[in-house]
Amino acid sequence: MSDEEKKKPLTYLEKLRQSALNQKNYGGEVNMEEARVEARDCPNCGAGRAYRHGLTACAYCGFTFMDIKLTDGVHIKKENNS
Template sequence: MAEEEKKKTLTYVEKLKQQALSQTNYGGEIPDKAARMEIRDCPNCSAGRAYRDGLTNCAYCGFRFMDSKLTDGIHIKKDNNS
């Protein structure tokens, strides 16, 4: 009986099932991570904003999150004319 099952040809649906079970992800295994959100609230109006480096002003109320002051650096020097 076992020899007859080996010789039996698979149907199209059975071949598809075998192929689906043997597939792997293109980018490799997906790591398990906890869900998270990368947002911060404006301290002035409590509006949520996406956290991105370099974002300095609230889009809703105009609150300044950070003030940058230019100082003399290694390669960049302040212009004394302005």
């Protein structure tokens, strides 16, 4: 390229093309990981359920996975409705 071509202002299309080449992904680098299935089977009836935090009972047979009793927390206090 000659000095004249370097000093010549870029056209709109050339600016777009240059910004497209220089842009980066918004989310950062892509982490490649293998696909997996997160499921939990009911030990009582064998029904498959999607595993989620907070899953406490089987929707089919009513088997209780976890028996949790709520107590007073730091920010949330239980109320007495008597």
